[in-house]
Amino acid sequence: MQENITVSQVITIDHEEGPEHDDWKFESDPAEASKKYREKLLRKCEMSPVLHFQMDMRDSPEDRERAILTFYKKANVDWACLLKCTLHGDPAIGDGVTRHVFATVMSKLQHGFELQLVPGGTLLFEGEKDHVIPATSQCFLDSDLFVVAGRMIGHSFLHGGPCFTGLSPAIVHVLFGGCPDTATIDILDCADVDIRQIIEKLEGTGDLSTEEKTAITDLALSWDLPAVTSENRRWLHDKLLTHAVLERTSKQLKRLRRGLKETLIWPLLTERKDTIPLLFPRTSDVLYTPRMLLERICWPDEDEDSEVSIEDICRLTGFLRTFIENFSSSALRFLIEFWTGWDVLPRSLVVEVVEGNLPKSATCYQTLKLPSHYKDYTAFERDFLAAIWSRDYGFGLV
Template sequence: MFRRHLLNNAELMPELVARLDLRSTEEDREREILTFYKKTGIDWASPFSVILTGDAAVGDGVKRHFLSMVMEKIQFGFDLDLESTGRTLLFNGTGDHKVPSTSRPLIDGDLFRVAGRAIGHSFIHGGPRFTGLSPAMLQLIVRSNEESAALELSDCPDTDVVDVVSIVIERRRTQMKQLRRGLKDSSVVTMIKERPALAEVLFPRSAEQVMDSQTILKRIIWPMPDSEDEDDHSNVEETCLVTGFLRDYIEKGSSQELQLLLKFWTGWSIPPLQLYAEVSPEITLPVASTCLTTLKLPLKCQNDQAFKENLEASVRSTEFGFGMI
């Protein structure tokens, strides 16, 4: 309801356009992403589209691909070497205890505000969420009284520890202020301020990332033979064989494999209400129409192992850009 309210209020705003050059390097594309989210005075609920230079693809599938890529980089890091460490991580930690990196350059670059805008923008448009944020960090975002603390530094007698902890606490406060400002820029902070319980919707736990086979299978619309098409009758057995291979792959797939498949199929790892599967004699490898949430499978496939290898080869193509998706 909150998202719908924001989107309805901004539906007449000028369209917000993100551009990515798929012919450039990964680092250059990351700079384009950061530049996009460093824009000020933007209503992030505005109608949104993505232009991929070097690829003719358009539509909702491209937007899903863009937001999925952005949130992966916020969650797991950028290839850009902003800290002279080979890779830039905005957040560190495992499970449900991810905390902001204490890097001074990230704070000076206001990158946590950029992260807040990206998180809010993805949420507004129904995209992936940031999972596993430490409950303590979440409280610093939601809580209005920033100065309240369960433990005072004066309670620690070790002056060396006090100095180090003081630096960390000060940076944490700065990071959370930036993140809160970014969420405020996207208007999302209003939701969690007025309804603190909804903070877990915006920042879900890691367990919610687990994907099971039934979540996908119950949404698939399987291909149906056309009784009036004579040529279709000769392909019914092969079609059933191929769709059986897909069902078997999904039933045996790990959570990570299923998330990658869903990302290839739809543009991100959020299962839609309906997924469509088609079998075509005109292709040799699986392809996807992400805008239509349709996975197209080649009719000719010798066995289950060959099907699995071909499907995984296509799924891995998402690592190299939008491409044929």
């Protein structure tokens, strides 16, 4: 029986190959450098045992989440091995299933698990867009969920999947070795609104009321900092903000870093700092516009042998264009996920007009199949939205 290649063995092989094989280091385009690094790493593990992920689509949402967390809690896994995903209870097979799994994993990580590990659900990262920071729950630390999060993020990135968006620049700075003292922290990085409002009282030079001084002093003393005075006001503001954003999340970042390292993408990120924004893009960098989608669509050609008339093809493609041009970026993201299996925009998107009842997708081929029977846009939009919103339940069940 063939043994797994360990992390240390992969790194050793990398050194033995020599610098001539490290063309990713000298590639000018960070996206291309990232692609070359990932492809090289995945090729090294082609002969290793396949990594299997299984999930039963008939289970409850909580049980499906347990399957995800159980998979990523496994220790001593070579995450660069070939991945085979199986969705029990769904007939779908192929690359589309893998894309669907990564889309589900990253969506849960980004927006929260339904599992009640703590009251209110399991949201590992919290805060406003582009100011997200790790949650400070001790339960999450005790459960090693930030190591799990690092594995999820690195594994998805390794396979070209969705990335984690909106992480605070100050958190990214420290995660990759930056000194907390040199981090630029925004007040919006403080995810706890109550704490944020107390810290904000220290801004400016106006007199503080007795109640404000009491609230600030109580917070400062709870974090082993001195009470507020007129002389230390600005200094205390910065210390409280640093503690709220960076010091309270330092253990989380160490474990997140460990999880990322286990997926073997760390050499790329440390030697090519320009690839870090690809792993943790800002939310605004992944907003989809109608033009972005329309430029990549391969529209149906006129085919005399087609069972669908040219009139039907023109009408349905017109409905699709209208939908794309009039819906929000979030709806377009869901459309891409329904179309391809994840919300990563490919180079081309294929459209077919076919005989059928409801809109469907062949995610392995990145092909959207539109039924030809729709005569008015309202009915088309209603069913199209229903199909898109059902993407979490698998492909065969749509």
